[in-house]
Amino acid sequence: MLGLKLPTxxxxxxxxxxxxxxxxxxxxxxxxxxxxxxxxxxxxxxEYTELVKEMPSLAKEEMCxxxxxxxxxxxRGWTLGRDRKDHYVIKLLSFFPKGGSRTTQxxxxxxxxxxxxxxxxxxxKLLSENLKDKELALFFRSLMESEAGHYTxxxxxxxxxxxxxxxxxxxxxxxxxxxxxxxxxxxxxxIHG
Numbered sequence: 001m002l003g004l005k006l007p008t009x010x011x012x013x014x015x016x017x018x019x020x021x022x023x024x025x026x027x028x029x030x031x032x033x034x035x036x037x038x039x040x041x042x043x044x045x046x047e048y049t050e051l052v053k054e055m056p057s058l059a060k061e062e063m064c065x066x067x068x069x070x071x072x073x074x075x076r077g078w079t080l081g082r083d084r085k086d087h088y089v090i091k092l093l094s095f096f097p098k099g100g101s102r103t104t105q106x107x108x109x110x111x112x113x114x115x116x117x118x119x120x121x122x123x124x125k126l127l128s129e130n131l132k133d134k135e136l137a138l139f140f141r142s143l144m145e146s147e148a149g150h151y152t153x154x155x156x157x158x159x160x161x162x163x164x165x166x167x168x169x170x171x172x173x174x175x176x177x178x179x180x181x182x183x184x185x186x187x188x189x190x191i192h193g
Contacts, residue, residue: 002095002118002121002122002148002150002151003118003171003175004118004119004122004175004178004179005175005176005178005179006026006178006179006182006183008119008122008123008126008182010126010130012123012126013126013131015128015188015189016127016131017130017131017133018189019131019189020133020136021073021076021078021081022081022189022190023189023191024069024073025073025080025081025188026084026189026190026191027069027183027191028066028069028070028073028080029083030086030120030191030192031062031063031065031069032062032063032066032068033086034058034062034065034113034116034150035058035059035060035062035063035066037109037113037147038055038056038058038059038062039055039059041055041106041110042055042056043104044109045102045106047180048106048161050157050160051106052159053181054153058150058153061146065121065143065146068139071184072136072139084190086190086192087113087185087192088116088181088185088190088192089116089192091181092112092115092116092177092178092181093112095112095173095174095177095178096108096111096112103161105141106161107158107161107162107167107170108155109185110157110158110161111154111155111158111167111170111171111174112174113150113154114150114151114152114153114154114155114158114171115151115174115175115178116150116192117147117150117151118147118148118151119156119178119192120147120191120192121144121147121148121149121151123138123191123192124143124144124147125140125141125144127140127162128140128141128144142156155167155171158171
């Protein structure tokens with residue numbers, strides 16, 4: 001369903017499991033950034049009414065996810081660590097040329113948001129199926145389903161605004177580019193790294 005060209009190496013779960021506090025902190029910040037993306041889309045592209053109508057719910061959901069992750073961190077006696085650069089996202093953004101029409105800029109933002117959600121979904125599935133901590137495995141399972149919905153939401157908006165054929169071609173190129181990025185990642189205790 002996700003169409004990712006390079007699945008995450010299952011050994012990444014071992015790295016995650018040994019560094020669960022770091023994974024949870026990184027995950028918490030990913031949720032904040034996802035909420036921020038929804039808000040930013042509304043602010044930057046207010047003329048796209050259908051998009052603007054969907055983004056408040058998405059922002060609320062992402063902030064609820066942040067709260068859930070933060071509560072798990074607190075319940076385990078930890079504190080939220082500091083945010084760090086997301087090298088995956090930085091590399092992913094390099095795929096898109098700067099400039100272009102407002103619609104092109106919007107489509108690029110929707111596509112990279114869709115791909116981030118797709119990769120998160122795939123990682124959450126791995127965690128849900130392989131973590132020894134069953135409480136966390138169930139938690140990641142519940143979020144996996146949300147991420148899949150977010151992925152399709154963003155991709156469908158891109159298709160609506162750019163035309164299915166053109167967007168699907170661009171999407172396939174982006175998936176190939178992302179697979180190359182993933183070859184150099186997977187060794188860190190981050191959701192995407």
